[in-house]
Amino acid sequence: MAVHDNVEKIRKAKGVTKSFLAGKIGLSLQGYRHVANGCTRLDVERLKVMAMALGVDGAIFLDDKLTQSVINDLGKTTA
Numbered sequence: 001m002a003v004h005d006n007v008e009k010i011r012k013a014k015g016v017t018k019s020f021l022a023g024k025i026g027l028s029l030q031g032y033r034h035v036a037n038g039c040t041r042l043d044v045e046r047l048k049v050m051a052m053a054l055g056v057d058g059a060i061f062l063d064d065k066l067t068q069s070v071i072n073d074l075g076k077t078t079a
Helices: 003-014 018-024 029-036 044-054 058-062 064-078
Strands: none
Touching (some): 003 044, 018 044
16 A cells, blocks of 8 residues: 555544645645645655644554554544
C-alpha cells in the first residue's frame, strides 16, 4: 500500500473529514483530494502534521502492518 492509502485508511477509521485534514496541512479540499488519490506526493512535514491531527505516530503511515494494527485497535475500542 502507498503512504497516501494508509493515511486515508486511518483518517476514515478515526472518522476525520477530508476538509479537517486539508485545513491542518494548509490545502483546499480539492488539493487534499489530489493527495488522497496519490496525484500529489506527501512530504515529511505534511505527514508529521497529519499524524498529529490524527493522533498517531507518523511512522504508522509508512508500514502497512502498523496501519492495520491501528485500525484494528480502533475497531476494538468502538465495539
